[in-house]
Amino acid sequence: MARPLVSVIMPAYDAQSHLHEAAASLVGQTYLDWELIVVSDDWEDYRHLLPTDERIRFFRSPRPASGPAAARNSGLFHARGELVAHLDADDLFHPERLARLVPLAMKDGMALDNMRILDYEKGRQIALLFDLKRKRLDFEDALDLNHPVFPLCRRSLVGEWDEDIPFAEDVLFNLRAISQISHVPVLNEPMMDYRVRSGSVSCSEESCLHADEAYSAILKRLEHSDFGFCPSKVGSLKKMFERKAALNRAFLNLKGKLDIKSFAEYASILDAPGKVQQNIACS
Numbered sequence: 001m002a003r004p005l006v007s008v009i010m011p012a013y014d015a016q017s018h019l020h021e022a023a024a025s026l027v028g029q030t031y032l033d034w035e036l037i038v039v040s041d042d043w044e045d046y047r048h049l050l051p052t053d054e055r056i057r058f059f060r061s062p063r064p065a066s067g068p069a070a071a072r073n074s075g076l077f078h079a080r081g082e083l084v085a086h087l088d089a090d091d092l093f094h095p096e097r098l099a100r101l102v103p104l105a106m107k108d109g110m111a112l113d114n115m116r117i118l119d120y121e122k123g124r125q126i127a128l129l130f131d132l133k134r135k136r137l138d139f140e141d142a143l144d145l146n147h148p149v150f151p152l153c154r155r156s157l158v159g160e161w162d163e164d165i166p167f168a169e170d171v172l173f174n175l176r177a178i179s180q181i182s183h184v185p186v187l188n189e190p191m192m193d194y195r196v197r198s199g200s201v202s203c204s205e206e207s208c209l210h211a212d213e214a215y216s217a218i219l220k221r222l223e224h225s226d227f228g229f230c231p232s233k234v235g236s237l238k239k240m241f242e243r244k245a246a247l248n249r250a251f252l253n254l255k256g257k258l259d260i261k262s263f264a265e266y267a268s269i270l271d272a273p274g275k276v277q278q279n280i281a282c283s
């Protein structure tokens with residue numbers, strides 16, 4: 001029986017220093033039936049930085065600086081796989097990731113693994129995405145997450161990315177997919193490295209301001225639009241974005257007082273048990 005093709009979509013913008021390592025982590029997969037679709041959003045020609053492999057395909061976004069959502073939609077347009085995954089140009093897949101997740105995704109429609117959240121420059125681990133006891137994730141569980149997730153999905157569950165949302169578009173994309181199934185199986189072993197890098201969109205000086213604008217825009221639109229969700233889930237969605245907006249403002253107020261450089265580090269403190277979480281959340 002033929003194994004399903006996995007289309008891995010990778011937007012690239014100012015990615016010269018780290019693109020090769022990310023792509024090489026896919027070439028090193030023990031699961032061989034994949035294609036990597038690299039979409040240059042700054043219109044740079046990255047082909048000389050990519051490993052030589054016929055499974056890697058290179059495209060440019062519809063126009064320069066279209067944004068990551070538009071670049072990912074362009075990648076989806078070119079994708080040929082039955083399964084779809086996303087890999088940012090500064091993150092890494094562990095060698096067994098696809099081999100472990102493909103059977104779960106084919107059975108349940110979607111699959112997740114645990115993820116190491118790392119400081120890119122220092123190489124230290126900031127946190128794990130999930131508690132090691134986590135076995136599954138449903139829609140309500142996903143609303144409580146403070147870190148991004150990178151599921152492997154059946155193409156039939158995947159819609160388009162919201163190109164008019166400048167931040168948190170991944171949250172909407174993933175939640176729409178998760179809302180279509182009862183639960184997502186989770187491998188509690190880390191199979192991916194999410195690397196927090198100085199200068200990246202999520203770690204820039206302006207990221208908190210962009211997030212605040214995006215959350216406000218999303219909440220305003222939720223007053224008259226369901227973003228493709230079942231109407232019964234819109235109330236929970238509103239509460240989640242209200243919580244995210246409040247956490248983002250708290251981080252913005254505390255950023256100069258804490259020895260942390262990114263929301264990922266702040267979120268890892270919030271997710272930790274005990275008084276530390278309570279004290280920071282209430283500061």
